[in-house]
Amino acid sequence: MPMEKLPSIDPAGSRVSDMELLSNALAYAAVPDKYVFPPEKRPYAFLDDASSDVAxxxxxxxxxxxxxxRHQVAAEIIRAGKEFGFFQVVNHGVEEGVVRGFREAAAELFALPAEEKLPYCSDDQSRPFRLASSTSYDRSQTRYWRDYLKLSCHPVSDELVRHWPAKPATFRSSLAEYAAAVHDxxxxxxxxxxxxxGLPDGFFAGDLSGGDTQMNVNYYPPCPDPSVTLGLLPHCDRHLLTVLSQGDVAGLQAKHGGRWLLVRPVPGxxxxNFGHQMEIVTNGVLASVEHRAVTNSAAARMSxxxxxxxxxxxxxxxxxxxVSEASPTRFRSFVFSEFMEAYSATAASREDVLESFRLDRSPAATA
Incomplete structure (x- = not known):
């Protein structure tokens, strides 16, 4: 079934782009050409790119x-961070009903008729709530098999909530509850x-974690041929810390030891994972690790x-x-807005964006 093409409308009412939403189609018999990657960029192009089963x-x-x-748990987090840059947490205090409530509301929004989603469609990255497709960072013409909601979610205010959709009816209340719980x-x-x-208590409080919390709700419909496309490009997060609800369908892969590790869902x-800012403030001890999303043919996935x-x-x-004599300063200081500009300019490339802030630029370091 062909995708329905929607004209995206900005807040002033003018057309900003023609947007195709994967979620507007019931099913796909084949992958449209614009989603087919060249062989060398496909998810299973090389043997060393094959997915690993390391847990x-x-x-x-x-x-x-x-x-x-408590100290033992803190040590486990640092150990996992140093080895993988990723870990999973259970018994975390966010109630199952809160998670399920928002996930169900978000799934209902993606399932709305095309005309009801139209007012939220936009490529304007300054909007506090928008619905879009693929990604804004990759410069290639190939599209990613993904629709997404991008929104500001915390701190919650009446002004912020006003930008959230009124349909489905539970969306605003469930989002506010979920955002508060995940913030905690x-x-x-x-x-x-x-x-x-061994950092001071409250080191990450204040400005380091005090920006407007962002949320990406990613929707990946069933794909007729997952071997030729990707849900999301390999990238590292530009922020400090990411908390991801993966659901019960696998699709997230993290780079580990030169191979892609499939992050298998754990109930509840x-x-x-750590973002670039965590790598920089820890002087490289806790690295931001590349990750991507692959598709599947059997079920829709939402993260x-x-x-x-x-x-x-x-x-x-x-x-x-x-910082010490054995571990000299690896990155220069900067204002976060400068990093955001560099991240966009380098299309989310891990090495390219970090190169702008590294102090060690010897030939060995940049080869």
Whole structure:
């Protein structure tokens, strides 16, 4: 079934683009040409790109509430971060009903008739809520097999909620509840990370995590041929910390040891990964790891990524505690808004964006 082409409307009512939404079609008999990648960029192009079955660490956060186990949990997080850059958390305090409530509301929004989604469609990245397709970072003409909601979700205010859709009826209330709960979880994780690294209590509080929290709700419909397309390009997150609700359908892959590791869903878990800002403030101890999304032919997949970010005027650089004679300063300091501009200019390329902020630019480091 062909996709319906929608004219995207900006807040002033003018046309900004012609947008095709994958979620407007019931099914696909074949992958349209614009979603077919050249052979060398396909998800299983090379043997060393094949998906690995190494399992991510799963950390029980309930133990962190017990004083005699808290330091042990913090150490587990740092160990997982150093080895993988990713881990999963269970018994995290976010109620199952809160997660399910928002995921169901978001799924209903993607399922709305095309004309009801039209007012939310936009390529304008300044909007606090918008619906779009593919990605705005990749410069190629090939499109990614993905629709997404991109929105500001915390701190919640009447003005912010006004920008959220009124349909489905449960969307606004379930989003507000979910965003608050995940914000609390993120602050717990940041406190444990600081403890595990020997940083001062509250190190990540304030401007480092005080920016407007962003959310990407990603929808990947069943794909007729997952071998020729991708759901999302390989990238690292530009923020500080990502808290991901993956649901029960696999599709997230993280780079590990030169291979792509499939992050298998764990019931009730959140997937946690570090963004570029975490790598920089820890002077490279906790690296931001490349990840991507692959598609499947059997079931739709939806993920909800909550992105904790600094304020735009936050000055960022390696923490003094993370610098020593054995580990000299690896990155220059900068204002976060500068990093955001560099990230967009380099199309989310991990090495290209970090090169703009590295201090060690010897031939060995840049080869």
């Amino acid at each position: 991510l660490p799963v950390i029980d956060l309930h133990r962190a509430a017990l004083s005699d186990h 979880l993120a602050q717990t994780l940041l406190s444990l990370i600081a403890e595990g690294l 878990a959140f997937v946690i 909800v990524a909550t992105l904790v970010m600094p304020t735009m005027d936050c000055r960022i650089g390696p923490a003094p505690e993370m």
